[in-house]
Amino acid sequence: MLATRALSLIGKRAISTSVCVRGGHGVAKVEDYTLPAYFDRRENPLPDICYVQDLSADQKSLKEKEKGSWAALSNEEKIALYRISFKQSFAEMNQGSSEWKSVVGGIFFFVGFTGLVVLWQRKYVYGPVPHTFDPEYKEKELQRMLDMRINPVEGFSAKWDYENKQWKK
Amino acid sequence: MSLQKPLMRGLLAKRLRFHLSIAFSISIAAAIAFKYTVTEPRKQAYADFYKQYDAVKEFKAMREAGIFESVRPSGE
Numbered sequence: 131m132l133a134t135r136a137l138s139l140i141g142k143r144a145i146s147t148s149v150c151v152r153g154g155h156g157v158a159k160v161e162d163y164t165l166p167a168y169f170d171r172r173e174n175p176l177p178d179i180c181y182v183q184d185l186s187a188d189q190k191s192l193k194e195k196e197k198g199s200w201a202a203l204s205n206e207e208k209i210a211l212y213r214i215s216f217k218q219s220f221a222e223m224n225q226g227s228s229e230w231k232s233v234v235g236g237i238f239f240f241v242g243f244t245g246l247v248v249l250w251q252r253k254y255v256y257g258p259v260p261h262t263f264d265p266e267y268k269e270k271e272l273q274r275m276l277d278m279r280i281n282p283v284e285g286f287s288a289k290w291d292y293e294n295k296q297w298k299k
Numbered sequence: 300m301s302l303q304k305p306l307m308r309g310l311l312a313k314r315l316r317f318h319l320s321i322a323f324s325i326s327i328a329a330a331i332a333f334k335y336t337v338t339e340p341r342k343q344a345y346a347d348f349y350k351q352y353d354a355v356k357e358f359k360a361m362r363e364a365g366i367f368e369s370v371r372p373s374g375e
Contacts (some may be wrong), residue, residue, distance in 0.1 A: 276363035279357065283348045289344065292360070 170216070170223040181217045189214055 177247065185193065189210070196211055201212070212219075225274035261267060280286045291298045363372050 179361075274366065277361060277366045279361065284344050 168217065170218045170221065170226060175220075177216075180215045182214045185214070 133277075167215050168177045168179050168181050182189065192207060192210060192214075195207070200208075210270075262271075276287055282288055289298050290296075361367065362370050365372050
């Protein structure tokens with residue numbers, strides 16, 4: 131590990147085939163997921179490694195030219211250098227997609243399916259409702275609420291005409 | 300490819316000035332609207348109700364309906 135740490139200080143490349151010597155017993159293979167990774171993230175603008183790790187001959191010569199004056203680089207060369215270091219620009223990575231339509235459609239579908247399940251439950255699983263739901267019982271409840279003057283100012287009993295024993299028009 | 304240098308500073312302040320003014324004005328407008336559509340009519344409704352309220356008459360009516368446990372209807 132010390133060897134890879136020292137090397138990563140000098141270069142910007144990840145050591146993908148590095149060798150870990152552990153206490154003289156042999157070599158441990160370094161897993162990919164333990165190495166620095168590249169990802170395009172708006173909140174993490176400078177990834178740990180460059181996008182292109184293995185440069186072609188053209189790219190290598192471009193990197194040499196980069197060591198000189200940057201004013202000497204043409205616009206295409208600057209873009210090529212950018213694309214070596216980064217996979218997507220901010221504009222590309224931030225662009226929206228139409229995925230939300232599939233998501234909303236899936237939501238509606240599953241809500242509808244749940245509705246069917248609930249209907250089936252109501253018919254085949256639940257037992258009968260209590261006797262307090264019978265219409266006669268409900269009438270008695272309503273009469274008692276009016277007798278008790280529930281919400282007489284703005285609510286329930288306010289809408290009942292006590293003189294004529296009917297709902298107010 | 301010489302772009303204008305983008306705005307580097309004061310981004311949060313600008314956003315806060317914009318959104319806070321909107322937030323405050325909408326909240327105050329909502330409070331004023333609630334006051335004059337809900338609380339003032341409600342206060343008036345209660346005032347009107349109690350202007351013509353005869354507590355004894357209401358009590359007698361409720362007693363006859365038989366809802367009280369301490370005072371039964373006059374017939375029993």
